[in-house]
Amino acid sequence: MSTDDEPPADISGPTVPRMILGNQLHRFREAAGISPDRAGYEIRASRSKISRMENGKVGFKERDVADLLDLYGITDEETRGGLMTLARQANAPGWWSKYGGDIMTDWFEEYLGLEAAASVIRAFELQFVHGLFQTEAYARAVTLLGNTSAPADEIDRRVGLRLKRQDLLTGPRPPQVWAVLDEGALRRPFGGQAVMRGQLNRLIEVSELRHVTIQVVPFSRGGHAAAGGSFTVLRFGDDDVPDVVYIEQLTSALYLDKREDVDHYLEIMNNLSTEALTPAQTSQFLAEIIKET
Amino acid sequence: MTDQHSATQGETAGTAIDTTVPHSARIWNYWLGGKDNYTVDREAGDQYREIFPGITVVARSSRGFLTRAVRYLAGEAGIRQFLDIGTGLPTADNTHQVAQRVAPESKIVYVDNDPLVLAHARALLTSEPEGAVEYLDADIRNPDAILDTAAGLLDFKQPIALMLMGIMGHFTDDEGYPIVARLQAGLPSGSYFALYDGADTNEAFKAAQQGYNDSGAVPYYLRSPARFAPFFEGLDLVEPGLVPVPHWRPDPGAEPVEIYSYCGVGRKP
Numbered sequence: 001m002s003t004d005d006e007p008p009a010d011i012s013g014p015t016v017p018r019m020i021l022g023n024q025l026h027r028f029r030e031a032a033g034i035s036p037d038r039a040g041y042e043i044r045a046s047r048s049k050i051s052r053m054e055n056g057k058v059g060f061k062e063r064d065v066a067d068l069l070d071l072y073g074i075t076d077e078e079t080r081g082g083l084m085t086l087a088r089q090a091n092a093p094g095w096w097s098k099y100g101g102d103i104m105t106d107w108f109e110e111y112l113g114l115e116a117a118a119s120v121i122r123a124f125e126l127q128f129v130h131g132l133f134q135t136e137a138y139a140r141a142v143t144l145l146g147n148t149s150a151p152a153d154e155i156d157r158r159v160g161l162r163l164k165r166q167d168l169l170t171g172p173r174p175p176q177v178w179a180v181l182d183e184g185a186l187r188r189p190f191g192g193q194a195v196m197r198g199q200l201n202r203l204i205e206v207s208e209l210r211h212v213t214i215q216v217v218p219f220s221r222g223g224h225a226a227a228g229g230s231f232t233v234l235r236f237g238d239d240d241v242p243d244v245v246y247i248e249q250l251t252s253a254l255y256l257d258k259r260e261d262v263d264h265y266l267e268i269m270n271n272l273s274t275e276a277l278t279p280a281q282t283s284q285f286l287a288e289i290i291k292e293t
Numbered sequence: 294m295t296d297q298h299s300a301t302q303g304e305t306a307g308t309a310i311d312t313t314v315p316h317s318a319r320i321w322n323y324w325l326g327g328k329d330n331y332t333v334d335r336e337a338g339d340q341y342r343e344i345f346p347g348i349t350v351v352a353r354s355s356r357g358f359l360t361r362a363v364r365y366l367a368g369e370a371g372i373r374q375f376l377d378i379g380t381g382l383p384t385a386d387n388t389h390q391v392a393q394r395v396a397p398e399s400k401i402v403y404v405d406n407d408p409l410v411l412a413h414a415r416a417l418l419t420s421e422p423e424g425a426v427e428y429l430d431a432d433i434r435n436p437d438a439i440l441d442t443a444a445g446l447l448d449f450k451q452p453i454a455l456m457l458m459g460i461m462g463h464f465t466d467d468e469g470y471p472i473v474a475r476l477q478a479g480l481p482s483g484s485y486f487a488l489y490d491g492a493d494t495n496e497a498f499k500a501a502q503q504g505y506n507d508s509g510a511v512p513y514y515l516r517s518p519a520r521f522a523p524f525f526e527g528l529d530l531v532e533p534g535l536v537p538v539p540h541w542r543p544d545p546g547a548e549p550v551e552i553y554s555y556c557g558v559g560r561k562p
Binding site: 181213278 | 310312326328329331332406409411412413415416419420422503
């Protein structure tokens with residue numbers, strides 16, 4: 001664990017510190033042979049609170065962390081100091097916390113935390129151009145589609161949030177973004193031909209960034225493994241933190257981090273990446289579609 | 294980034310990834326602590342480790358040799374072009390990262406014939422803006438094709454470092470020596486050659502490797518240290534010669550561990 005390598009809290013947000021700290025507390029508790037009930041009692045909380053802490057689902061009171069470390073017999077000052085720093089980072093609000101609850105659901109907030117903290121983001125998109133690559137006009141067209149009765153200022157805020165997310169790509173420590181797009185995502189003209197042309201040009205632009213890779217699965221290479229739909233696999237720099245699969249649904253989202261589940265999606269993602277056009281072929285393909293659009 | 298080069302068949306797209314037998318790049322990734330491996334690899338990797346617990350250290354030390362060798366080649370030897378055949382899945386210190394940390398203008402050609410490795414390399418092994426990284430879909434069994442295609446990517450009037458890191462174990466001596474000789478013959482004077490592979494000096498290592506080879510995976514054979522020498526025939530071996538990987542120019546303060554992989558770096562006169 002190297003906290004030195006963590007990006008500043010205002011960029012990465014609290015998600016990964018929570019996951020790392022939770023993971024460590026879990027291991028220390030197991031090593032000490034202490035039950036969740038006993039640990040919960042020690043910090044005046046329930047066993048389910050201990051479970052939520054260890055799974056990185058909640059913030060941490062520094063006093064609770066200190067009490068647990070005492071209980072687990074962790075006396076080494078350096079270890080304790082590192083974990084207390086993590087506890088503070090785990091409570092820092094992410095940049096997205098100022099967006100209103102009407103447009104910011106808990107599950108999407110959780111996703112933004114993971115996205116901001118990831119070192120590699122692998123996405124498969126069946127319908128839409130990935131949110132990190134959308135132009136303002138395209139984002140607006142897609143947002144209007146899903147929120148037909150929303151007032152104009154709400155649409156503005158939703159579009160603003162989507163564009164703000166893209167700061168990740170130009171920040172000081174951008175993640176590697178490796179996206180596989182189905183040809184369908186390039187052919188559906190959201191917002192009309194002009195908007196779509198602008199969007200396709202943007203895709204070519206971002207694909208030239210060193211940390212961005214775009215591969216298209218053309219219709220001619222159908223029958224690929226991902227029939228199920230779009231999904232994202234997030235990887236984090238810390239070896240202790242497992243990959244997380246994110247699947248967005250209409251009114252909620254699914255997060256999978258069990259090894260069997262992640263394996264399944266990783267395998268599909270790998271199959272898609274090997275079946276898709278290479279990045280260089282994709283640039284040519286995009287240029288051809290722009291001519292036709 | 295250009296990757297329309299292909300020395301064997303067409304592009305790799307469409308080639309299925311076999312998840313029913315262990316896969317050398319994925320199992321290696323597992324031993325190195327990576328996350329790009331499947332159940333079949335982890336099970337085979339754990340079985341291997343039960344018989345030969347030292348395999349994790351072998352994997353880490355071997356990567357350590359790659360790092361030190363590339364640092365030497367880009368540094369002291371002044372090499373700016375690298376032909377790395379048998380790339381493997383990305384890990385912490387990949388050839389281009391080590392070389393471009395020393396000399397950002399370094400040009401690296403990664404060669405592999407595995408679709409999973411190539412897809413990862415194209416997406417994740419990307420160059421510093423000053424240098425270049427190219428990806429070549431080719432099989433080392435056809436060294437002429439590799440040299441022909443590489444000639445369009447590297448300057449064959451300038452020295453090139455040829456790297457074969459842990460892949461010649463996939464070949465018998467009769468297959469392997471001529472392949473390596475042919476590749477070296479195609480390089481200009483002043484070029485370098487770096488290699489490591491597993492050696493047969495430990496019974497548990499041999500037993501574990503036999504079990505792996507019997508699993509249906511692409512087999513890998515351990516060589517006696519003496520059988521490493523013909524790979525370097527006609528080259529001037531750089532000090533300290535052909536040695537176990539931890540003994541090759543160790544970093545200051547490095548703990549000497551007993552390791553059953555051998556390595557060397559040679560210069561073509």
